[in-house]
Amino acid sequence: MSVPDHPETASGTEESGRKIPPASLARLPIYLRALNAMLADSVERVSSEELAEAAGVKSAMLRKDLSYLGSFGTRGVGYDVQFVSQKISALLGLSQEWRVAIVGAGNLGRALARYSGFASRGFEVVAVFDADERIVGTRIGWLTVSNADNLEFELERTQTNMAVLAVPAAVAQQLCDRLVAAGVTSILSFAPVVLQVPPHVQVRKVDMGTELQILAYHAQRAQETESGSRARSAQ
Amino acid sequence: MSVPDHPETASGTEESGRKIPPASLARLPIYLRALNAMLADSVERVSSEELAEAAGVKSAMLRKDLSYLGSFGTRGVGYDVQFVSQKISALLGLSQEWRVAIVGAGNLGRALARYSGFASRGFEVVAVFDADERIVGTRIGWLTVSNADNLEFELERTQTNMAVLAVPAAVAQQLCDRLVAAGVTSILSFAPVVLQVPPHVQVRKVDMGTELQILAYHAQRAQETESGSRARSAQ
DNA sequence: CATTGTGAATGGGTTCACAGCG
DNA sequence: CGCTGTGAACCCATTCACAATG
Known part of the structure; x- marks a missing residue:
């Protein structure tokens, strides 16, 4: 809560004018969640490697995604968790209700x-x-x-x-x-x-039916290849 | 358990061995829904143009997607609704419970x-x-x-x-x-x-929070450009 | 001869690999 | 020295445009 405005601007990096590629945009909420979880744990700095891990993506991709919203992050050190969180929030328009x-x-x-x-x-x-x-x-x-x-x-x-x-x-x-x-x-x-x-x-669109059918496709293929012996892998 | 086998096979076009590109796979359930709706309306044949329209995609894309599961469809005529529906169902593994x-x-x-x-x-x-x-x-x-x-x-x-x-x-x-x-x-x-x-x-994954945030991003941008005068476009 | 099926062209998205920098 | 930021390479997805064909 509180959602403060970003204090320091004019850092030369006001990239807000650019348009974010859709694929990248779709991942920002994931990063935001991971960052907010870290904030809650009082984590202050994070590397692209760590954040990418938490978000389930490759670190190069994370860096490229973040680069679309400007270039914060300190070489040799990493990103300021709170700062990046605020940047993403602002970009997504979460400062308004x-x-x-x-x-x-x-x-x-x-x-x-x-x-x-x-x-x-x-x-x-x-x-x-x-x-x-x-x-x-x-x-x-x-x-x-x-x-x-x-x-x-x-x-x-x-x-x-x-x-x-x-x-x-x-x-x-x-x-x-x-x-x-x-x-x-x-x-x-x-x-x-x-x-x-x-x-x-x-x-x-959110469509459970579609998602289940996609799962069914993969499940069926898995069945076919390892046919016969059902998974029963419970150690 | 039941798990029935799919009855009719060996139609000459058993392309099931190919692997479907993920993006294409994700659209098959949409096509299937559209086809089943047509079946319910007793529609027997459909062109790629019509089906694509119903699914909200370009016709070339629909044809390419269908081509991954084999090549049914009659040139100059179109596709047999029921046949394609069955093909997609079988591919997705919907013949089993x-x-x-x-x-x-x-x-x-x-x-x-x-x-x-x-x-x-x-x-x-x-x-x-x-x-x-x-x-x-x-x-x-x-x-x-x-x-x-x-x-x-x-x-x-x-x-x-x-x-x-x-x-x-x-x-x-x-x-x-x-x-x-x-x-x-x-x-x-x-x-x-x-x-x-x-x-x-x-x-x-199905994630409402993520989806709403993506919507918020677009909504915010729309606000900014047409700033001041809020939509009030009611007829 | 209308419509499919598909090579070729185009456009994005992801990954690589390294230059740039604190 | 370590990690970011990014050009270049690669890979997948979409669109185009037309030859193939029932």
Whole structure:
């Protein structure tokens, strides 16, 4: 918490203007987590080798990733944990609170609404919607489930700027369209469908079904090669 | 156990020996979903253009992806929906039932255990574990939450061959290690940590926190450019 | 003759290896 | 001297464009 502004600027290394390659961007949250864990352990300095190890990547890759956000780090020594953490936080836009609406209060939606990991990382759940009248009005923690009919009104009222879609596939596109029309430009979707959105809207997808199927592919191949003797490797 | 063999083979194009590029593999489940949706609508043939559109990719890419699993498809005509669907299913190993254990019966674990999308795609949830004695013994649908102490025994008894980790970050690695020691080689993790596993174990990660942070980055950039006038683009 | 399947071209991402520097 | 920062090499993924073909 606290999220102070970076004190010393004009160090010659304000590289914020550059655009980060997507693959690199996707790893920054991982680095950030590792750095924050180190901070919690009062670790002050870290080498690219150590941090890369913690993040499960090669050290050269870590260094290249960090180099996109500027060149801090001291040759012969390593990186200042707190400083790099702040740099990444700032770059990701975590210095501001993001106001998240969860659309769909079924099993998954309710679980997400209660998930404490949101708040702790600068994402506040400010609204939960559902279309089922048996669910509308029920409480989830300190939130009350709103009627999806009032989606536009409530998004405006709560100043939502990010949405999580946790609705059945059949209605996902339609609700996505309403979110977009209401001005939401960042959507995290759990619905197993390909959403069509205009180019200025960012959609990220989380899909358990897809992930399990990918696992199944590898598992099947493993079976085939070592066929017969199932793993039973319990020492 | 059952594990049926895939019935029709020897169609001349048994390319199953090739190994599919990871990026391509990750898209096959998307294609499969689109194809199955078409099947449900009694669509019999589809062109690469149409299927690519439905999957949100370029048609050339779709054709290249499909070419890795062999060369079905009729020039001048397109692909047979059912045939391609079956080919992808077989390749992904969906002709066998996968027996999934969910480790962690907190909000997320319970939501996943109840998620019907599992069963409908060939993944059967056969066990749910938790360490909290207030949760152990409670029922989720037709399953009873098992004590995590009995993890190894229950995995063996239920013939589990895939696990979903839905536990707090602090205990994820430790439970992962136990899963691996018990012979589980496919793990889908929702825990926000980098898991260390031996090379023969496949881990896929789903991480809302990371996804939201990536969205925040883009949202922040959008704000900066069109600064001042917030989106208020409501129709 | 519309559409697939695929070489060739292009573009990113990752790794290597070392120059640069505290 | 050790570790960062980075050009160059390598490798994989995507796109292009067209020859092959039912």
